[in-house]
Amino acid sequence: MNGSDTPEHCLDCGAEIPAGAKECPTCAARGVGSPSRQTAVLLSLLLLSALFVVTGFATRAFHYHEEQVAEEWLRRGEAELAAGHTNEAIDALRNSLVYSKDNRQAQLRLAQTLAAAGRNDEARIYLRTLWESEPGNAAVNLELARLAVRDGDVSEALRYYHGSIYGVWDSHVLERRRETRLELIQYLSSRGLRQQALAETLALAASLPPDPKLETMAGNLFFQQGVYNRALVQFKEALRLDPHDEKALAGAGRASFELGNFADAQRYLRQAVRAAPHDQEAANLLALSASVLELDPYAAGLSADARAQRVRRAFALAQQRLTACTPPATDARAPQLAVLAARLAAMKPQATQNALRRDMDLFDSTAALAFEVESAAAPVCGPGSVDDQALALIARVRAATASGIIPGGGL
């Protein structure tokens, strides 16, 4: 290819060098002389240094510009998000990531926005990428948990929720962990996983700082899970920290009520209603508690006379209840009520004050019939008056006590 008979070409300009000529005639004509190697090396090193400096400045300026562009897109994304323009926000956040690939905040924000837009698969990809590089990132774990919740994948949800609870938060660590655990408890409760929800609630309660609001929140959680005795403990703790906390008072009243401690319930609820007169639920419970305390023929410390009077009153209430309640003939439960009405009518002559005072069997059977009437009438005729509700409640508490069940005594 480059044999001896091929013409020589100038290494500088590429022109053909005639045979016998020592230098390129074109370069010689232009007066271009090649500097010596020494000069060339020196010039090259000088040029290299200059280029290094220029490139350094250019790179710095370029990176600064890219950071600015990324920030601007991130801001725009947030603004679009605030305006409810999800798709525009996604585009803006994606643009931001082009100029700042490793910006975790933008990645997470984009994933959250994608998830909010229902684009779960895309969100999951960003989150998985973040998770792979930082498995202990609590915020990423939380978003993945929420995606798992949407997918109905309980084990994945639990895994990521725990990853979030025990992971690393940037700020407000305890608050974030608590909120996450709360979210997990609500999820577990919604899935009917009572034991797991309870375990998480216990863990939550154990890690609470001395704050009446938080204690009340924990009490409410226990209450929702039907663990009234543990709920009462939390409400009492809240009241110890702030005796006038109306929510804690109401909670303690409700928990005591559910536990059958109507006297305590009345005490707490009375304070709660005094502190928050608008709390209708507390007011209703207070009325009910008062009625129970007033009507319960088995209450401790009553004389035989007083017991007999209470049974007679219960009997009368039961009679009024059936008189006031006339279910349609087509209702399947109507015959049962008719039988109870007949039994009431049959017992009425026997249920005198004296007889009830002397005969404990009559006392029990009369009370039992009154309770049975109230219990049977409630589903057909509605809750009835406060006294009717109180009688039905006393009936339930007595039945539970008789079968050995301690109401709300899960723990």
Added chain:
Amino acid sequence: MSAPPAPAPQAAPATSTPAAKLPAVKSHLSRFFSGAALPEGQFFFFLSLVIGIFGGLSVVCFRLTIDSMRQWLLGSSLRPPLPEVVLVPVIAGFCVALLVLLVFPQVRGSGVNQTKAAVYIFDGRVPFNTVIGKFITCALGIGSGQSLGPEDPSLQIGAGIASALGRRMHLSREKLRLIAPVGAAAGLAAAFNSPISAVLFVIEEVIGNWNAGVLGAVVVSAVASVTVARWFLGDAPLFRVPAFHLRHPVELLAYVVLGIVSGYFSVFFLKTVLTLRPRLQKLPHWSHYLQPAIAGLLIGVIGIRFPQVMGAGYDYIDQALHDQFAWQFLLLLAALKLISTSASFASGAPGGLFAPVLFMGAMLGGAVGGFENHFFPSLSSHAGSFALVGMGTLFAGIMRVPMTSIFMVIEITGDYSVIVPVMISNAIAYFISRRHQRVTLFDELSRQDGIVLPSMEERREERPLLVENAMRWFGAPALAATDVVSVARERAAGASEPYLLVRGESGWGAFPSELLADGKAASAASLESLCTFRNLPTLHPDEGLETALRLLENRPLLPVVRRTDQNALQGVVGLQEILQAYRRDEEAGQSPPSPS
């Protein structure tokens, strides 16, 4: 002056004063900079380092310019607004055409075959205005959305800088021819941020063999270049690669499918580019001013709905690697990229094919992976792994550099567990591409331009003829130097060999067999004294025929002996046998004859 005379410099100790040291230091520096202190080979290494740094810096500037140009022309959004997305590629395409046709006519194409031509035809000379032209036109073209990449131009820019430095440093013609690949490796390494792949590519595609003395210099420049690039651009890899897991060996079947699909896709792309390019070149000259603009218009129209096809597309490769597209969309993107890249490249817009090939590979791989994942979930893992392997597979099919394609994926991922699927699918794609397109892309592009460059693929696969392919059985016993003539005559009776071989203490010798019959032979002291050829060089069956030819000189034959026993004659080789072996090889085509 009353001051005492200064002592003579030679009388003072060498380290007495700084003033006395200065001339020595100056002399040393002067010798170093003039290259006199370094032999040519060592100076070449030093220059490789300088070239590497220059290459790295220039590629950093090149990338910054492309990105800045993109932002300036199309804005910073991934979805450029409608007027820009259509108008900018058209206007920029026209400007690029003007620059290429009127100012920088040598910057057309990717730059790889031009660099090869510089090495094999122009004594390593790459005109420096090519570097400037490539820099400007590629930055404008790629920045405006032409579907081309910056890697191949970086390779040519590196080669151009190396060539310019080599000329200024007055390198010998031999070294100057080798300097372009050194610069090419520097440019490619910085552009790819992967020195191993760059070195392998230059060896596989530009130099063609591993024996070249330039290998060390290529490595030095590639490492220097990557170091500089990482200094300025950070050491983040080109793509964020997800973790690769091969769940079950059965999954490899899915990669076989990927290899087959990529192989045929490669063939289709190669045929499209190699058919379209000459047709466009044959159109009237005035149309050449419009071709890049028309390609730009096509890309702009596609870009309205699919902006992913514009430019190099690294961000979208990254997204494909992370499963962020549905498989149908990935397939569509691969097809659209094929159309836009073919149009851009064939129109004469300067720019490289590496990035588009990686883009198509990632999209196609992701599509195959997504499809298999959807319909055969037990067969494949997540599609991102397929996108990753797909990049290497299509690279193997289109560029036909098998080693580079494998190591590129490994270097990008930093994970050796990916090697088995990559090897499987790359090999399949490579063989399918080779079967349907005999000449490689860059060689065919050169041929279309009227230059026949040596095919590196053929050179890699050349199997030299060996001594065992030519040697024949020796039809006479090997005689011992101590044999008396009468015994030797008896032993050689009936042999038809024109020469007889004698094994003596000083090695093998040979004499014409008719000498034994001669009456004078009886008076010879020993057989050794009869030898007309003494100290014959010996050959082994696994040695090349070129070695045999060199050693044969004017000797009638050479003994072929065992490597384990230099006295055990296995056969002989003469000029006749060697020529016959070459003739047989020629007749049999590519395959060498079986050993006799």
